[in-house]
Amino acid sequence: MVQGAGAPRRVVEIVQDRHGNPIEIFDPPFYRREFEDAYRFIIDSYPVAPRDIGLFLPCAVRKPYSRSPSHKLFRQVVDGVLAPEDYHIVVFGTCGTVPAELEGMYPYRNYHYMLGRNKDERVRRDFHRIEVYRLKGYLEKTRDTYRHRLAYCIGPFRKAMVEAAEATGIAVDLLPSDPMIERLYDIDCPFPEGSLSMQGYIDEFREGLERLAGMVHAGDTTAPEGCPEGHRSVRA
Template identity: 85%
Template structure:
């Protein structure tokens, strides 16, 4: 048994593999079923203080850990930092990891798993992911209802569906990018992932434009 420094609870390590980036990976099955992830989620919901910001930015989790070092997140963060002032926004990572304030990305177990939902063809697992992620997103949206004035989620696929349902069930508005028309335009039924990647240029252009609109909205409200 290994004592976890962040969560204060012992965990059983069955197998540990070091990836090429130096992360110790010990979880290879769907993480959303695991007690470690529910315990971490409950810590975030019940005990962690989320500092108020103008904007909550929701980004999907990435295969490479920590998330901020993944190629996609480096791209996203470069665009964000080119448009918004860091004092105005807070990044939240969501997906198979649950809902994770970005500053906690190195907390166990968020950099100790390797899993890709997109490669899963088991319908039961995908339905379970949706149910669990909607529950976790609802909890986070309700916890931070007064923490953000604006919320923007950049997502496609199952993560987007979960965010849409969580927003509808809580009544807390979350703007979504890319737009549905852009997703339809880039959709390729012959690809393994028909909606493509959030790093595709059409999606990225809309993301940047959406951030610019948010920035202008903040500037306008500060003058009134």
């Protein structure tokens, strides 16, 4: 058991990162009171500065998120296309929905969890229900904060974003595209949809950012239309 500011966390597994360093995996964070309290602070009190683009990126095992290998790659791609004043990153997933600048706030820096390793259908259903609720709240809070929204996600995180966007009627572009996910899908792998760090996914992410950058610089105030085949824009 690991003592934190809330109830003790239970270590359910120990995994290794790519360098062989052990990482303790805790029980699901989305059930915990401190995550709901932090979420309510963000929704009820935290001011989110307006930006042209809201970028929704999935949470990572390594904390803070910005130091994880995946987020370093994502940010490298983003910074190669967009100016810092054009976008705002939001991290979402088992952590809830977190403006990236709050990644060091408790409890977001103090947990390790991997939903993909949990095969309990009840837990996965609960995650979906809770994350849809949290995404809906954040999308509603920031309805007039961003001109465009892009979510780079696969698997359960993507399903939650789709439902939240449809429920709120707020358009969110989704990448990678459905055809790219189908192309890279490998049923023999533990995670059939693969990793968002895979080159095909990253290439589409960069292309999607370039399209958004063009729209922003052209002064377009509408949600993306005429997207390439398979590129999804979720709207009610």
